[in-house]
Amino acid sequence: MKKNLLLYLFIFAALINVFTYVYYSKQQKYDTEKIDSLATKIDTLKAELDTTTDNLERADYFSLEQNLNARKYFGNEGIDELIIKIRDGVYVQNKSPEGNPLVHYPKINGEPFKINKIKIVNHRWIIADFTDGKAWGEVLIKYFIEDNGEVTYETMETLLHANSMMY
Structure with a gap:
């Protein structure tokens, strides 16, 4: 009985380790993809901000504040x-x-x-x-x-x- 219990505990521990490894490897891949996606979004937003700032400066060219x-x-x-x-x-x-x-x-x-x-x-x-x-x-x-x-x-x-x- 003791042998069976140790065998079951060993199998259970091995399964827990496999599931944990798979979970964390997929989590890391997901986090990396999310970081890349957010970095792309940041770059896009920075470009839009530069364009908007340029448009604002052009629109504000004819103003007492800027002249x-x-x-x-x-x-x-x-x-x-x-x-x-x-x-x-x-x-x-x-x-x-x-x-x-x-x-x-x-x-x-x-x-x-x-x-x-x-x-x-x-x-x-x-x-x-x-x-x-x-x-x-x-x-x-x-x-x-x-x-x-x-x-x-x-x-x-x-x-x-x-x-x-x-x-």
């Missing part, structure tokens, strides 16, 4: 505060009941036009998007910093998208 010549015009000091002041000045004009006066279009269907987004292109121009909730357009604005620090605005051109007026 060194425009920044030099203002002396490179207080640009961030100036940008906020210019943006706030445009948005404050949205409070008019007739709509933003920088948009030279009258109310359509009783809703005034208001500026949604602006981009300060350089030390002189702003491009803005406006809407009345249904019709959309863009406006090109010229701005000036007066000697007393106030910002004045002058509309250069407006464009109302005709296809946005079809409701």
